[in-house]
Amino acid sequence: MQPVAFIPSPSQGVWHLGFVPIRAYALMIIIGIVVAVWLGERRWAAKGGTPGVIIDIAVWAVPFGLIGGRLYHVITDYQRYFGDGRNPVDALKIWEGGLGIWGAVLLGGVGAFIGCRRHGVSVAALGDAVAPGIALGQAIGRWGNYWNQELYGRPLDTFWALEIDQAHRPRLEDGSLDPKYADIATYHPAFLYESLWCVGVAVLVIWAAKRYKLTHGRAFALYVAGYTVGRFWIEWLRIDDAHQILGMRLNDWTALIVFLGAVGYIYWARNRTGPEKVGAGAGETPEPEEPKAEEPKAEPEPAAASEAAGSSTGASETKVDVSKADVSKAAEDEPVAEEEPKPEPDQAPGNEPGNEPEDEAKSETEAEPGDEPGDEPESEPKGEASTADDPAPQDDPADDPADRPAEDPGADPAPATGENGTRVDSAAEDGGADGAADEDRAGAGEEEPVKDPK
Template identity: 50%
Template sequence: MSAALPSPTQSVWYLGPVPLRAYALCILAGIVAGLWITGRRWRAKGGRADFPLDVAVWAVPLGVVGARIYHVITSPEAYFGPGGDPVRALYVWEGGLGIWGAVAAGALGAWIACRRAGYRLAPFADAVAPGLLVAQALGRWGNWFNNELYGRATDLPWALTIHDWDEATGRAVTGADGEPVVLGTFHPTFLYESLWCLLSAAVIVLADRRWRLRHGQAFALYVVLYTAGRSVTEALRIDEANEIAGLRVNQWVSAVVLLVALAACVISRRRHRGERDGSGRDEPLERVPSPQSPAATPPAGDAEQQAGKPTVTESSQPSSRDQDHPRS
C-alpha cells in the first residue's frame, strides 16, 4: 500500500452554495488547452484566428450531450434498471461521458460552424486532432478525483489506491476510525489513457510535419491511435459494462471505429497522392458557399494572405491538374 499511487478523498468543494466539482474543472481545463492548441494549428493553416471559438460554441455543448447520451445508452442499468433512477441520467457532474458520443455530436457541431463560416470540415478536423487528444488527457483526471474507471487489482509500484466512494457527497466513505475506507490497489487506467493521449498527440504533430497530413488524414490518425490505446485500457477495466460475446461494448466500438478510420486514412493518402501546395501550408480556406458566408467573400483575416498576390485572369488560369483539390 505504501508504494501505491494515492487517490483524492474529495472531489467537490463549496464556495458558499456553489459546488466546485473536480470532474467539471478537469473537463474545462481540457477544453481550454484543446482550443489553444487548435487555434495555433488553425492560424498556421491560414485560418481566421477566432474561428475555433466559434466552433466551440456549437461543438462543446453538443459534445457533452452526445457523450452523456452514449454513456446512458451503453450503461442503462444505473438509470433504467431495477432500482435505477432515470433522473440521474442528467447528473453529468457525477461522471459518465462516452467519448464516441462526444466525438460524433461534437463533429456535428463543428460541421454546423464550418458550414456557417464557409469552411470545409476536413481541414478543421485535421487542425483539432492533437488538441482533442490533449483535452481528453486532461479530462481523464476527473476520473482520478472521482475514484472511478480503474482497472484490475494489482500490486505494481504504480498501482492506484481506490477508496470506497459516496457519489452523492463526492467524498470517500469513512470508517469507524474516521479514516477513508480503502478498497485496494488497482491499475490506474485513467493514467494509462491520459499518457497515451499525450503520446498520440505528439505522434500526430510529428507525422503532420513529416508527411503533411491533409484531407482529414490527421483526424483519421487520431481515431486510429486513440482506439488502439482505448482497446487496451478497456480490457483492463472492471467497472460494470454491457458485453457482447465476452467483450465490453466499448471494445467492439473501438475495434470497428479503428478499422473504419484506418481505411479512411489509407484511401485519403492514395487518393491525394502527389498533391503539392506551393504555399507550404494546408489550405483551410477551401471555401464552400453558405448563406452566412458567400463563396466570393473571404473571411476577415484572409485579406492579409491575399495581399500581394497577382490577380488571376481567365487567360492565366492554371490547368485543373495544377490546382489543389478542394474536396477533403
C-alpha cells in the same frame, strides 16, 4: 492487500464557494476544452485560417459533444439509471461522471459541421487542426476520473497502483460490495494510462502531420486510429460492469470498428492534395494565386511611356516611380541605338592608324576630278569640263561633304570616305599640313590642280 507505496485517492472531489459547488470533474473537462481550443487556434492560424474561427466553431461543437458523450454513456449503461430501484433523473447528473468519448466525438463532429458551414470552411481541414488539441483535452479530462475514483482496472500490487475507497469499488447488481474486491485497495490506474496515451497520440499527430503533410482529414483520422489502439487494451484492464458481445466489452468492439474506419479513410485519402477551404467569413480559400492574377489590372505601361517621353524632352519634371524611370531611360537610349551604325565597316582593309599618311596621299592621287564640285583643275589633261558647266557626274549625296549634316561639336568626328570607299582622315588626325590646306581651299571653292604622286 495494500502495497507499501501507491497513488492515494483524493479525499473529496467537490469544493463549495458559498452555495456554488466547484467539482473537480467539471473543472478538468473545462481545462481540457480550453487547451484543445488554444492549440487548435494555433494550428488553424498556421494553416492560413483566420484567427477566432476555432472559438466560434467550439461554441457549437462543445455543447454537442457533451450531450453526445452523456447520451452514449447513458445508452450503453442504461441499467444504472433505468429499472427497479433506479432514478432516471440521475441520467442528467453529468457532474457525477459518465461521458463516452465515442458519443462526444460523434455529436461534437455534428456541431463542428454546423459551425464550419456557417463560416464556410472545410470540416476535414478543421479536424486536422484540432486533432492534437482534442487528444490533449482528453488527457486532462481523464484526471476528472481520478477525482471521482473511477476508471480503474484490475487489482495491482505495485508502487504506481491506485488506491480506491470501498465506496467506489465494484459492486453487484443489488448495489452491495463485490466480495472479490472487498479487501483489495489498489488497482491499475486506467485513467492515468489513458491520459499518458492521449499525450503520446497528440505528439504523434503533430509530428506526423508535419513530417508527411497530412491534410484533408488524415491527421484527424490518425488521431482516431491512435486513440482507439490505446483504448482497446485499456478497456481490457477494466473490471467495472459493461455490456459484452461475444466475450468482449462493448467499448472494445466500438474501438475496433472505429479503428478500421480511420485506417480505411487514411488509405482512401492518401493521394488527396490541393488547397483546403480555411478562409473565414465569406468562405473563400486564401490561395496565393489570386493576388497574382490581379496584378496585370494596373497596366502602368502607357502612362509610364508618356511620362518617360515628357521627361526626356525636358517639357516637365514629374516624380515617377522606379518602373517609369526605367521606361524613361529606355526612351533616352533609343536615339543612341540609331546612331550606332558608323561608316567604320566601310574602311578599306589597309586603313590602319599606322598607315594614315600613305592613305591620305593615295586618296588624293586616286580621287576623280568629279568627286567634289569646284575641285576640277583648269589644266586637266583629259580636258573635262568643270562640274559647274557639266552636272552629269552625280555623286551620292551621302558622300558630299557639303550636303552632310552638321555634327555635334561634342561628338567624336566621324572619318570621311571617298567615292571608292577609302578613308580620308582629317588634318588633325594625320598631322599633315598639306591635307589641312587642301581642305581649307576646297571649302573656299578654290581650284587646285591634282598633284602628281611621282
